[in-house]
Amino acid sequence: MAKQYDVLFRLLLIGDSGVGKTCLLCRFTDNEFHSSHISTIGVDFKMKTIEVDGIKVRIQIWDTAGQERYQTITKQYYRRAQGIFLVYDISSERSYQHIMKWVSDVDEVGDATSLPGCGEGASPGKARRGPDGKANASRKLCLPQPWMKTSGTHQKASRRSLLGIRLMRSRNGRWEESKGSSWRRSMAWTSMKQVPAPTSTLKSHSRV
Numbered sequence: 001m002a003k004q005y006d007v008l009f010r011l012l013l014i015g016d017s018g019v020g021k022t023c024l025l026c027r028f029t030d031n032e033f034h035s036s037h038i039s040t041i042g043v044d045f046k047m048k049t050i051e052v053d054g055i056k057v058r059i060q061i062w063d064t065a066g067q068e069r070y071q072t073i074t075k076q077y078y079r080r081a082q083g084i085f086l087v088y089d090i091s092s093e094r095s096y097q098h099i100m101k102w103v104s105d106v107d108e109v110g111d112a113t114s115l116p117g118c119g120e121g122a123s124p125g126k127a128r129r130g131p132d133g134k135a136n137a138s139r140k141l142c143l144p145q146p147w148m149k150t151s152g153t154h155q156k157a158s159r160r161s162l163l164g165i166r167l168m169r170s171r172n173g174r175w176e177e178s179k180g181s182s183w184r185r186s187m188a189w190t191s192m193k194q195v196p197a198p199t200s201t202l203k204s205h206s207r208v
């Protein structure tokens with residue numbers, strides 16, 4: 001039987017309940033949006049396989065419950081993830097303020113420097129701003145990761161953020177950011193943890 005994928009990335013979505021983690025994931029994997037809020041119980045996951053220059057990359061995305069009562073369970077997934085997205089609702093100051101709490105939770109089990117932050121909101125494409133209207137929310141909070149705006153209601157926005165992966169390439173067996181415009185660079189993770197590199201080398205201009 002043909003191999004279903006060459007590289008596996010395990011990504012995790014964390015953030016307060018109701019910020020749109022499940023919607024972001026459903027939009028990304030199935031191009032669907034659900035207007036009702038059915039809280040995730042514990043942890044759920046979805047997968048998507050994409051091809052990048054002939055390499056089959058399987059992205060396994062774990063969607064965690066934002067509710068406090070599940071945090072003992074969800075924390076067990078932090079260590080196994082190669083990338084973690086911190087998600088907050090761009091219209092909720094509270095969910096934004098809680099990002100530092102999520103960072104420290106991840107810090108408890110490992111390195112938080114490879115976390116990209118995501119602001120969920122209904123108007124993708126505008127400048128990246130926090131709920132206070134100021135640009136570059138991550139810098140204001142002194143978060144170490146790049147910050148990007150995304151949305152469960154827009155397919156392009158969900159792909160742009162969750163497919164930051166496509167901006168990475170393998171050079172000498174290491175996954176690195178590909179050289180693109182500064183906008184693209186700001187969307188990629190800065191220091192994603194190492195995963196087994198495919199045998200062939202990915203080119204910098206990846207397609208999805």
Ligand SMILES: Nc1nc2c(ncn2[C@@H]2O[C@H](COP(=O)(O)OP(=O)(O)OP(=O)(O)O)[C@@H](O)[C@H]2O)c(=O)[nH]1
Nearest residue numbers: 017018019020021022023035036037039040066152
């Ligand atoms: N306008 C708008 N609404 C959104 C967006 N993303 C999610 N929502 C709405 O926000 C609510 C919560 O979304 P979920 O994806 O279920 O939230 P969650 O973070 O997974 O919540 P928990 O599972 O409880 O942790 C739902 O009613 C969605 O329809 C978005 O980008 N724009």
